[in-house]
Amino acid sequence: MANQDRRDLLRDAAIHVLAREGGRGLTHRAVDAEAGVPGGTAKNYFPAREALLRAVAERCLELYRGAVPASPPGDPAELAARFEALLRDAAGPGRARLLAYLELQAESARRPWLAEILDPIAAGDFTGFELAQRAAGLPVTRESAALVTLALHGALPHLLSDGPDTLAAAGLDDPGAFVRGVLRAAYPGAAL
Template identity: 40%
Template sequence: MVQNLARRAALVDAAIEVLAREGARGLTFRAVDVAAGVPKGTASNYFANRDDLLHQVGGQVHLRLAPDPEMLVDTMRAPRSRELVDTLMHQLLDRMNRDPAGYLALQELRLEATRRPELRAAMTETMQANFDSYVQFHVDSGLPGGAKTVALLYLAMTGLVVEHLTLPEAMRPFAAADLVSALVARIVPVE
């Protein structure tokens, strides 16, 4: 059967929404069909099994959360400084705010990976490659700090975004944007 690539992409995006809303247990082919607004049985024609669907979601969610290349080029015209890192981290928070389902689905994938060795291996490979690319971008761009700075920013931003998207009231009276600036000021050296 020849598959429609646009429909496949729509099914994967629907799966991301289901995963974010219902968790891994709620991610069924039927739930994806309903979320995508397609006839019953459509998702099962596009994905060999649930593991295949989870792997496809893993690939797509990273694309959804990636920075806009044109915006990044514009941003990187600024002098290399702590202020530029602050801008980049605020842009990251903005992307997560624009697509909270994408980020929450990524967290669900991480949790599901603790129970599925193949998914764990795939997620580890993807996340390690992403982290390596973050370090390479940071260093190649001449931003202040090195690999450890990137690791600390990554860990701090991951925690901040999880709290911000899941239990924002728990961070009162602090606004997420203010916390981003505070953590950048504490982590990124002045050069």
Template identity: 40%
Template sequence: MVTNPQRRTALVDAAIDVLARDGARGLTFRAVDVEAGVPKGTASNYFANRDDLLNQAAARIHVRAAIDVAEGTESDPAALLTQFMRLLLHRISDDRSGWLALLELRLEATRRPQLRQKLTTTLRDNLDANIQGRGEGGLPGDDLTTVLLYYAMTGLILEHLTLPDVLRDTDLDRLVADFVHRSLPRD
């Protein structure tokens, strides 16, 4: 396999765009080459097979959406947690193709056991990292709070990116703040 990290990343990003636009069935090496604007055959030099490309796309989506703790500016722990949830919503909204590609990968994983295993591991690791990060970061709540927020945000993002008119009269930042407030255990 060819090892030019920047080109590999560009190809994986192109694969994410193809997944979001054309679905898993439209993801071919040729489609990735065209999307990335590289010569025909380039993607096949970087990925062992289509499954390898799918797995790398799944991992890359989470890198693109990651929030760095240094982005938090609030001093109050509950306000900081709310800020992180809002940052996540906006980061994913700004990278709509990444989230739509993840939905395509989830659907494809129902038909491909190897992808299902890889995606399950990636998403489980992401949830575990969120649980650990909340605890280490001194954010309020407990592990259940993190799980509740994780799935509330997942549902909100799904609705917002696929059928945005359902929530057209909803202040999403306010809704996120309500998620946080209502999920925190009462003293």
């Protein structure tokens, strides 16, 4: 296995450990076990816990950048479908990555260097979501775009905790209807 492939295997394993066990459970030994590699491998690549945290944060940033759509949405309905897909991914296949990211965000409150690594993810959403709303033909203002982004970000912890009463109360038991409602609130009269 090539050096970079092994690093990626360990970083991906660390994402799963962080998602499942939280910050306190992120140990070199747990990463080795998750990756199925000999004991001491993670410590060899990431000698200190801070190096392991940095590696996970950098991997989350790489995965985020790799998930950005290449083409802009053509209309508000396509935009709504993309935002719905993002929410469904967060509650499904992307769950571990998002849980790890949220754990890292909490950790970054105590470690400013970690916040610097993670900042492009949220900042990228504000910029990218605003551009997507413009491309979809909506009458975008900075405030309306931020409102949509914050609503989507605010939905994520509830989707991850999966409490049925909370999901129903927020309208997140139907992510498509939730997204359309957010867009209608930000852009009254938008054809969705």
